[in-house]
Amino acid sequence: MNGPRVLLFGGLLLCTRVPFLFLVRWKEARIGLSMKQLEFTHTTPLHQDADGTIRLKGSRVTLETLVGALKRGDTPEQIQEGFPSLSLAQVSAAIAWYFNNQVDADNYLNQRAVEAETFRHQIESRPEYAAFRLMIRQRREQ
Numbered sequence: 001m002n003g004p005r006v007l008l009f010g011g012l013l014l015c016t017r018v019p020f021l022f023l024v025r026w027k028e029a030r031i032g033l034s035m036k037q038l039e040f041t042h043t044t045p046l047h048q049d050a051d052g053t054i055r056l057k058g059s060r061v062t063l064e065t066l067v068g069a070l071k072r073g074d075t076p077e078q079i080q081e082g083f084p085s086l087s088l089a090q091v092s093a094a095i096a097w098y099f100n101n102q103v104d105a106d107n108y109l110n111q112r113a114v115e116a117e118t119f120r121h122q123i124e125s126r127p128e129y130a131a132f133r134l135m136i137r138q139r140r141e142q
Contacts, residue, residue, distance in 0.1 A: 038104055044097050045090040059085050064112060066094055093134055
């Protein structure tokens with residue numbers, strides 16, 4: 001497995017030389033963690049994937065992305081403009097679910113942030129990562 005890989009994890013774009021097998025093993029280990037299954041009514045436009053990720057139904061947009069935009073001060077209309085595949089009703093209903101279930105949602109978001117940070121540290125501690133970063137720095141200096 002030569003060359004860098006680009007991975008999208010929890011809203012983070014990671015470029016590394018991590019072997020695919022490492023990623024698969026990490027994902028398997030993560031699935032084994034006690035990720036609380038949250039409850040959604042049939043009218044809530046959210047669902048939780050098998051790996052625990054909460055997304056808006058019919059899209060790849062995560063709850064982390066939606067709440068992050070909301071906390072930055074984006075309005076529901078601005079969020080919807082950023083994700084044209086979503087309707088304003090979907091965005092508004094997901095925000096309403098977040099506010100009505102804020103304790104559980106924030107616990108979920110905090111757990112995801114810890115997992116993302118742990119994963120980032122695991123990747124950055126690999127010797128291949130340091131060599132790849134050095135190579136990128138050298139190319140930028142040229």
